[in-house]
Amino acid sequence: MKLDGFGIFVNDMGAMIRFYRDVLGFEIKEAEDNSNVYLVKDGTLFLLYGRKDLETMTSRKYEYVKGLNGHFEIALYVDTFDEVDAAFADAVSKGAKPILEPTTEPWGQRTCYIADPEGNLVEIGSFNKPFER
Numbered sequence: 001m002k003l004d005g006f007g008i009f010v011n012d013m014g015a016m017i018r019f020y021r022d023v024l025g026f027e028i029k030e031a032e033d034n035s036n037v038y039l040v041k042d043g044t045l046f047l048l049y050g051r052k053d054l055e056t057m058t059s060r061k062y063e064y065v066k067g068l069n070g071h072f073e074i075a076l077y078v079d080t081f082d083e084v085d086a087a088f089a090d091a092v093s094k095g096a097k098p099i100l101e102p103t104t105e106p107w108g109q110r111t112c113y114i115a116d117p118e119g120n121l122v123e124i125g126s127f128n129k130p131f132e133r
Helices: 013-023 051-058 081-093
Strands: 005-010 036-041 044-050 073-077 097-104 110-115 121-126
Touching: 005 051, 013 036, 013 044, 044 051, 081 097, 081 110, 081 121
Parallel strands: 005 044, 073 121
Antiparallel strands: 036 044, 097 110, 110 121
């Protein structure tokens, strides 16, 4: 099996599309009025699924956390510490909720956190060198 992408179940599709597209630069693959939307960032598939659609499809009700949540994070990498600071400032200026201002951690990573409109955490970090897989 290969990891194909990452999806989250969303309540307000429009707000989430605008955040990931306009604030973080994800490329949208469908029209905004679709109930399931595919976005791409650096070749990685990122999916937004409507919560009601999931419940209809599986004939089940689910519980969803409201407000900030710590169930997972989406991690974005930039090449330099200065880019962490700039990306954080840019995202916050475009409406992202600041969670942790850029900080250099003891393990050598500069990192920060913002939240998307539904409270999911997004980390922007760097080890001050180009990304390596």
